[in-house]
Amino acid sequence: MKLLFNILLLIAFTSAFAQETPYSVPLDSTNKGQEYIPTGIRVNVDILGPALHAFGNQLVSYEFIVETDFSNFNMMVEFGHQQFTETNDNADYSMKGSFARIGPEVNFLGTDKQLNSFTFGLRYAWANFTETVVGDVVEDNWGAVPVNFDTQINKSYWVEMTTGIKVRLIKGFFTGYVLRFRFLRSGTQPDVPFTPYYVPGYGLADRENTWGFRYYIGYRFQWAKKPVKVKKVK
Numbered sequence: 431m432k433l434l435f436n437i438l439l440l441i442a443f444t445s446a447f448a449q450e451t452p453y454s455v456p457l458d459s460t461n462k463g464q465e466y467i468p469t470g471i472r473v474n475v476d477i478l479g480p481a482l483h484a485f486g487n488q489l490v491s492y493e494f495i496v497e498t499d500f501s502n503f504n505m506m507v508e509f510g511h512q513q514f515t516e517t518n519d520n521a522d523y524s525m526k527g528s529f530a531r532i533g534p535e536v537n538f539l540g541t542d543k544q545l546n547s548f549t550f551g552l553r554y555a556w557a558n559f560t561e562t563v564v565g566d567v568v569e570d571n572w573g574a575v576p577v578n579f580d581t582q583i584n585k586s587y588w589v590e591m592t593t594g595i596k597v598r599l600i601k602g603f604f605t606g607y608v609l610r611f612r613f614l615r616s617g618t619q620p621d622v623p624f625t626p627y628y629v630p631g632y633g634l635a636d637r638e639n640t641w642g643f644r645y646y647i648g649y650r651f652q653w654a655k656k657p658v659k660v661k662k663v664k
Contacts, residue, residue, distance in 0.1 A: 468498040469656040472596075472604065474648030476510070489514050493644060495608075499656060502540030506551065507532050512630035520565050527559020529631030531590065544598045545656065547606075553590040555612070557630045558583050579624060586617035586629045602650045610642035 472495075479491030493510035508531040515524045535551025563579040589612070596606030612632055626635040633640040 466501050467654075468500060469654040470499065470650050470652035472497050472648050472650040474596075474604075474646040476644045476646055478643070478645040488516060495646065495648070499537075502537050504535050504537060504547075504549065504551070505533075506535060506553065508553070510631060514628045514630075516628075522564050523627060524562045525559055525628045525630070527557055527584075527630040529555060529557035529629075531555040531631070533590075535592065545604075545650065546598055547594075547596045549592070549594055549596075551592045553592060553610075555588050555590055555631055557586045557632065559586075559626075559630050560584065561627065563624065584617065584626050584629075586615060586626065586632060586635070588612050588615040588632055596646075596648070602652065604648045604650060605646065606648075607643065607645045610644075611639065612642065613639040 474495040474497070476491070476493035476495075479489070479493060483490050490513040491510065492512075493508070495506060495508045497504045497506045509528065510530075511526075511528045513524070513526040515522070517523070531553040533551055533553035535549045537547045537549050539546055539548050560583060561579075561581045591611045591613075592608055594606055594608035596604045598604055615629070615632060615635070615638075617626065617629075629635045633642070
C-alpha cells in the first residue's frame with residue numbers, strides 16, 4: 431500500500447510539474463477514431479542491469495524496449511543481450527546469448543495528459559544462446575575426468591505477464607520500472623550431455639517460473655498530440 435501511494439504521488443507531482451505543456455488533445459467529434467493512430471515511439475534503456483554488474487553481479491545484461499501507442503493500448507518490442515558466468519570447485523560455466531519479446535499491454539492511465547502510464551501486459555519471448563563448461567567431472571573409479579563442452583545454439587521460448595509504471599521527467603524523457611512473471615518455458619537444444627543451465631532473458635532454466643525487475647529511462651519521439659477521452663462534467 432505504501433508503494434502504491436508513493437507511485438500515485440510521483441505521478442501527481444510530475445503531472446503538476448509539466449501541466450503547462452500538454453502532450454495530448456481532447457478527443458471530440460473532429461478527431462474521433464484517431465486515438466487508434468500511433469502518435470509517437472518511446473525508446474527505453476534498462477539501467478538496472480549494467481548498474482548491478484558494476485557492483486559485482488555475475489550477469490552482464492543490456493536491454494531495450496521500443497513501444498508505440500494505440501489509444502489505451504501499447505505494442506511492445508523488446509530485445510537484449512546477456513552473458514553469465516559461474517565458477518565452482520570442479521568447473522567453469524559460461525553463457526552468452528540474445529533474447530526478444532513482443533506483445534501488447536493496456537494502459538490504465540490512458541487519459542493522462544502527460545502520457546504517464548500504469549500498465550498490465552503479456553509477452554511472447556524467445557532466446558538463442560550458447561553455453562560452455564570447462565573443468566573436471568569427478569568419477570568414483572577413475573578420479574577426475576577433464577571435460578570441455580561447447581554447445582551449439584540453444585533455443586528457448588516462454589510467456590510473460592508484466593506490470594509497470596512510467597512517468598514523465600521533463601519534455602520527452604520518462605522513467606519507470608517493469609515487473610515480470612515468466613512461465614511456460616520450452617525449448618530445443620543440440621545433442622550435448624547436459625541440459626541448459628541459464629537462459630538469457632529468463633534466468634535459471636530448471637525453474638518452472640521466474641520473476642524479473644528492470645528499471646528504465648527512455649525518450650518519446652512524438653510526431654502528433656495524442657487524442658484522449660475527457661470526462662464530461664454534468
